[in-house]
Amino acid sequence: MSVELLGFNIDDYTFEDAVVKAKSLIDSTKVSQIITINPEMIQEAEKNNKFSNIIKEAEMVIPDGIGIQLGLKITGKNVQRIPGIDFAKRMLYEASKNDIPAAIIGAKEEVITKAIENLQKEINGLNIVYFHNGYFSDDNIIMEELKAKAPKLILVALGSPKQEEFIYKAKTKLKPALMIGIGGSLDVWSGNVKRAPKIFQKLGLEWLYRTLAQPSRFKRIFPALPLFLIKVLNYKDKI
């Protein structure tokens, strides 16, 4: 089932149902794309047609943060937040349990190597068959290397919309796999960026913690949420 927000369909799974659905996509016969959506991405999609279509064609669109949850709430729809970083980690656990080869792409070289080291310590039997940092100029080379290793779960951390565009391109290039855009997750898994304390996570205020901890983000993110909610309200009045 999905719900609509500003013209985009967002899946309203529980965390566990989303895991079940994602596992079925790993077993499907094509490359599938999961987008963990936030208000900034919807705002980007409004001026970027290509990105808008990518979201519309994605096999799963899950509500990453409080912004999307609030936006849906004011239009009378309730969904559970599914933090992309937790969901992606869970999928790595599922991969290791089921002997599924995984790959990770993105972030700076020292960040991805440290993140993988930490993940392999944490997740028993995790099989990473390919990884590459996120600063490459020719994505065809990465596609070729990925194709040769045939991972079934591929996490891509290039920031948005770059990661979604990369995954979309991979749909026509790779063997069947599930691909998820994971934003800044590698920075957290490497230990370079701290996650918000549990209480902020519980209240859905990770974004507030992050913007306060990193003032350069504050100017960009803080006004975005109220503006986004005003847009949702206006859109709602129009229909």
Ligand code: UDP
């Ligand atoms: N990143 C990357 N290649 C790029 C741009 C970004 O690998 O060309 C990585 C960056 O190192 C970080 C992640 O993408 O680990 C998320 O980047 P950013 O914080 O800019 O994205 P946001 O979370 O703001 O969408």
